[in-house]
Every structure is written in structure tokens, then in C-alpha cells.
Amino acid sequence: MDRRDFLKGTAMTAATLAASRLAYGQDRAAAEPTGAARNGVQWNKAPCRFCGTGCHVQVGVQNGKVVAIAGDQKAPVNKGLLCVKGYHVGLALYGSDRLTTPLLRKGDKQVPISWDEALDIIARRVLKDPKGFGLYGSGQWTIPEGYTASKFVKGGLGTNQLDANARLCMASAVTGFLATYGVDEPAGCYDDLDACDVLIMWGNNPAEMHPVLFSRVIDRRSRGEKVTLIDIGTRKTRTSGFCDYSLRFKPNSDLAIACGIAHLLVENGTYDKAFVEANCAFRAPSSPPTLEGKAITFEEYRELLKPYTPEKVEELSGVSAKDLRMLAGLFGRRDVRITSLWCMGMNQHTRGTAINNLVHGLHLLSGHFGKPGDAPTSLTGQPSACGTVREVGTLAHALPGGRVVAKAEHRAQMEEIWNLPKGRVSDKIGYHTLEMWKRFSTPTEQGGDIHTIWVQVTNPAQTLPNTHKLVDPSRKLADKFLIVSDVYPSATTRIADLVLPSAMWVEKNGMVGNSERRTQQWFKMVNPPGQARDDAWQLIAVAHRLFALGFEGMKDKDGRFLFEVKGKDGKPVPLWDFAHYYDVNVDEHLFEEYRKTTRIKHKDLAPYQEYVKARGLRWPVVEQPDGSWRETRFRFAGFDDPYVKKGRDIQFYHSTTHDDRAQIWFSPYEPPPESPDTEFPFWLCTGRVIEHWHSGTMTSRIPQLHRAMPQAYVEMNSADARRLGVSNGDWVTVETRRGKLDLPVWIGGRGEPVEGSLFVPFFDERLLINGLTLDEHDPFSKQPDYKKCAARVRRRERVAEKQG
Helix, strand or coil, X not given: CCHHHHHHHHCCCCXXXXXXXHHCCCCHHHHCCCCCEECCEEEEEEECCCCCCCCEEXXXXXXXXXXXXXXXXXXXXXXXXXXXXXXXXXXXXXXXXXXXXXXXXXXXXXXXXXXXXHHHHHHHHXXXXXXXXXXXXXXXXXXXHHHHHHHHHXXXXXXXXXXXXXXXXXXXXXXXXXXXXXXXXXXXXXXXXXXXXXXXXXXXXXXHHCHHHHHHHHHHHHCCCCCXXXXXXXXXXXXXXXXXXXXXXXXXXXXXXXXXXXXHHHHCCCCCHHXXXXXXXXXXXXXXCCXXXXXXXXXXXXXXXXXXXXXXXXXXXXXXXXXXXXXXXXXXXXXXXXXXXXXXXXXXXXXXHHHHHHHHHHHHHHCCCCECCEEEEECCCCCXXXXXXXXXXXXXCEEHHHEECCCHHHHHHHHHHCXXXXXXXXXXXXXXXXXXXXXXXCXXXXXXXXXXXXXXXXXXXXXXXXXXXXXXXXHHCCCCEEEEEECCCCCCHHHCCEEEEECCHHHCXXXXXXXXXXXXXXXXXXXXXXXXXXXXXXXXXXXXHXXXXXXXXXXXXXXXXXXXXXXXXXCECXXXXXXXXXXXXXXXXXXXXXXXXXXXXXXXXXXXXXXXXXXXXXXXXXXXXXXXXXXXXXXXECCCCCCCCCCCCECCCCXXXXXXXXXXXXXXXXXXXXXXXXXXXXXXXXXXXXXXXXXXXXXXXXXXXXXXXXXXXXXXXXXXXXXXXXXXXXXXXXXXXXXXXXXXXXXXCCCEECCCEEEEECCXXXXXXXHCCCCCECCCCCCECCCXXXXXXXXXXXXXXXXX
């Protein structure tokens, strides 16, 4: 099976076939140069709107409308191919119910108002109490949008009440990277998929979630190359079917598996002693717990691992001692190259930081690091979770460029870059996502000090865990005000007090960063409908309204507007007037300002115009003597990373111990915070499906994708179904300690849970599974666990037709 056959086969219906002619060369648009016109269609480059893979597409525009999409053959990420969502991405713009005018809640109705009135309402909410005004976004923000949000809150409001949906999906990957290397983001890149001999997927299903990447490996097999694929997960998925080994483990026991592999490497003497002695140190949890932990010796590390024998790990995890020895045997070999991939299975975990640390530690301990094909790599779910959220400072503790609120020198650096008076950037860390929404849903007199939240580019009423606790109560509190900027009606817009219509994707300029540190750029190609406007403009317009009202925070120390941009004539451009927003390239101005922040953590970016010419560049991007700009594929590796000292094979130059050493952590197995019992005997796991992206507000408006997967379901093991007396299509009630939901049963479908477990996707806004999920979270990343909680299932006697 080659890449095209694999991608064609991953879709559930003929939706892919309608677009596959593009991949098979029947449409030459993908080969046209950017800016080319053919048969009246103008073609230009853009990264796909969905997921963190960063596939490039060629977008065909005719008469002011996107009329065609083709895979970009010049793009190194996808080489002309797309998944089923990518081929239909253009249709995401044209759902019949696009939001086109601001809406204000009056009683039970949302009524149209002007932008001028909407901006005034938001400004007045800020003035009510800036410290209680929260902004909540996501990795769907472009880099300039996220940077604007960071500057608006941290430089303008003088607070840190800003957080993002990445707290729910990538936060544990961030803390894992920081605790191991002292700096965030993968050191490897997608090229590892072309060079590895072994690919291990830790709680990950790339055949459905990142199919274009997975297809690179499948394509190698079709050419006769041997690549050993290993699936380590809690349920059988479409990825499992391609794997040489498919190992099922008990939820939460992945820590025991990682410790067991490390134990065997140490006890058998098959760890890479030379690599470890030259490049690594050892850490264990401290009391109180911190990301720095406490230093331990190799002998102490060995002692901590001793309980994790193959037999003990089999007892804890369900993975056989034989398979554990197989894994340790592979890691112990120097003649193979191993790449590990993970996504939400490891991150949405109450021990997410710990399991991230342990998997990094396996690669360091075994020396499977720093060579093409040898890498531990986390994948992201959102198009700019890396480029935006993690880098421009849109988290409650963060500042742009890898800086943190807690460090005085970092705050001072941002005040200098933003030309702010000393002390403007607050040293008080804001509330992380769960705490922000908890306080928003708590009465003011009981400590609920967040009175307003402005949501952009995400859908928290559907995607937050335990929504009955974190979202619903706020709608009964008269002094709480919810503002939502979005492109379509959603679970969140429907409960909002003020709704703002947004432009999306190629209706505006943009830049994003994908999972391999690749920064990508595109230009606006079509106009948004009605009065829909760019999210960055919305923030800047509110900032200027505050400036006009005399709010000091929106002035720099010289009294100028915080977001002042000058035109070619040297005069300030009235960006806050949307009629003039595109008089200049605001994205370029914001990006060039942001570039100044990136070198502190060696996340160097090239000038904006370099990205205009390229299909993305992987940072650090460093200027060469001839004036060209060179990207970096393999960070910390002497053969490729310009910041590694000459003569060094590996240098962890952001080491937390300041000695160029990465940290190999020991973290013990612990039972989950909630497990099945006699009252709630099932495990419940949630996740995505290939047709829909996250909460489905865009993909459900694409007819082909909606027809392919029209509603959510509960996936059950056939033995459990027999015991309950249910068959495919029957409706059951799934219940946890937080809520219940009626769902149709799917048995023997794409995935197969083990006995005693359930899987429910979360894309369906009519069947909101997150009302049932757990809000317990990792102590470091504050990321909640969507993958395991206790549930029970009851057979319904009749089909619930209203939900059908």
C-alpha cells in the first residue's frame, strides 16, 4: 500500500474520492507556481486550516470565492497530498449559517448591533475591572493574532488573565520538554519518519489523526523498506492494523511501561553509557513538586527502577513481560533508529508531564537522539499550537519568545520591546484555563473574580471538561459576561452575551507554526462575508476604544497608541477603522516586532518576506554570510544546529542545570484519580475522528464530511455489548459521576475498545460528551485528563428519535 492508497482508504465514505483526482494528477493546479492563473482561477499557497501537521495547499480563487483546493506539490510536509479534511478545506468557508454581524443578548434573544456598539460594550467591561477581564484563545490563533492578544492583555491591561485551549491539549508536552531540555518544542522533525527503522506510537492514532504524516511511513513500506511499527494504546485503532506489534495497556499504566523499559536497559547494560555520561543528568520528583525536581545519581536512578521488573509491569499494565523485553531490546540496539510519536494520549493525562519526561528519558538513556530517525516527537492538534500559543506568550504564566512572567528580567525585556513604563507587565501569574472558567462560574461574592471572558477561535462550552461545573453555572450569574468571536454558531456562541463574527483562514492574512517548528505564511485571498472581521483587528479596535477613553494601559510610555503602525508617509494608520486595516500589512508589522523576542531561547525567525517566498521554515532560522536564511532540522545536534558549539556532537544549551545536560527523569507509576468500580464499571475515553476536526463547527458544515460521519456514537467491545443485550445502532445511556448522555452504539467499527472500556468522539455539538469528563489535571501543566474516567452504561428500551 502506498501513500495515495493509504490516504484514499482512511476516509469512511466516497468523500475522499470526490477530491482524490487532485492527488492523482488529474488536476495540475498543484504544480502551478504561487500566484499563477489558469482557466480564470488564481492559485496561491496556504497551509491547511486543520490540525498541526501543516500541510500546504494550493487555493484556487475565482470571482472572489475559493473554488478549488489542491495539494501543494512543492510543500515538503505533504508533497502534494492531503487528507480528507484537507481536500475539502475550502468548503469550510461557505456554510449557510456563517456569522455575519455582531449579536447582543437581550432577554432570550441575540439581536444584531453595530460594531461600534460592540466595541464600546467590550471596552466598558474592561473598565469595570481590568483584573477580572479574561481572554481565552487557542492554537487556531495565527501568530500575529496570538501576539496581539498577548500584548493586549500583558502589555495593555497589565494582567496575565490570558490562557488558551492548548492548556487542554499540548500543555503536558510543553512541561515535558521544559523539564527535560529547558526549552519547549521537539528537537526532531518530520524527516525522522523517512529515516527511522522503528516507529513507536504512544497512545496515538496517526492513521486517523495525522494521516499525511503516517502515510510517509506506509509509503516507505510500499517501496520495500522495512519499518517496524509499534502501537502502544488502550484501544485498537486504525493505526493498530498497520502495526507489527499492537500492545494494549491498562489506562494510566504507561508510566509503568516506560519505567520497565528503562529498568531493563539499565539492568542489562544495554543503555548508551557514553551518550549518557557525556550529555545527561538524572532527576526525581522533589517535595514540594517542581519542574526542576531533585538531582539523583545514576545508582539512585537504578534503585528507583528496580521494582519495575517485566513481571511487575505486566501486572500493573497488562502488557506482557515478553513484549516489554521486546521494547527494551529495540531501545538497547545501536544499529536501529527509533522515533516515538505521541499526542493527546500522553498529554491529556493527570500524569502527563511525568509520562512525557519518561519517554524523553528512554531516548536519552538509550542514545536514540540527535540523529535522523532517532527522536522523541510530540504532535499537535491545532494549526498553530506550536507557532502561536507556546511561543507568543498566550498562556497565563508566559511572555513572548519563551519568557515567563515569574522572571523580573523577562518582564523588563518585554517592557523595553513594547516601550512600556517600568512595572506595566504584572508579576502575578494569571489563572490557567480550568481555574479561569471555574472562577467565571463562581459567584463574585464567593471568590469568582473573573467577571468577563472574551473567547476567540475556540469553543469551550463543548471542549472544556466537566462543562456542568466550569461553564453552565456562569450563565445563571447576572454579573458574568461572555463574549465570543467565531465564524459559525457553536455551543459557546449560543450561550454568549455578545457574539462577534470573525474572518477565517484565507479571508485574512496569516502565519502559523506546525509540529516540526515550521513557520508558514499566507495572504488574504477572498473577503469574509457580511461584517465578519479579523480577530487581530477586533483586539486592536477594542484597544483603541480604551485608548480613546483614556485608559493608560493602551498607551506606551511616550503616550502613543500601543498598537501604532505607521504607513509609508510616516503617519499612523487608523487600524481601528476596518476600512483602513489593510492599508498596511499588519501581520508583517506584528511579526517583525515579535521576531525581536525570539532569540532568548534560540527560536530565531527569519524576516517576514522570507516566509512569503517559502513553504515554511523550521526555526531556529539563522542568517548566513551570503545573506540567505538557513532553517534547522535537528536541534541540539552538532551536524545541523548552528547553536551547538563546534566540535560537539550534542549540546543541550538550554539545560535546566546550566551544564549542557538533558535530564533523565524517574517518575513512579501512580493509580489514576478515578477508576472503575462496582457502581461505574467502565473506562470512558474521548477523542477525535478523521472526518471532523475538534468540535466540528467547521467540518460539520462541509456536506461530504458531515455525510461521512453525521453524529457521535459510543464504541463498545462486542463482549460488553452482548452482556448488555445491545447491537449496532441501539441507543444506550452513558453516565459518569458528572453527567449522562444518550448515544447510539457502534460495535466492530474502526476501533475496538478492550472489554470494560468505551470510546466517544467529541465533535458532535448535539451530543456533548464533555459534560461527563473529568476535570482532574496534571499538577504541572494543569492539563485535564479526557482519556479516562469511570462510567456505566444502561440499555435504552427505545431509540431516542430526537437525537437520531
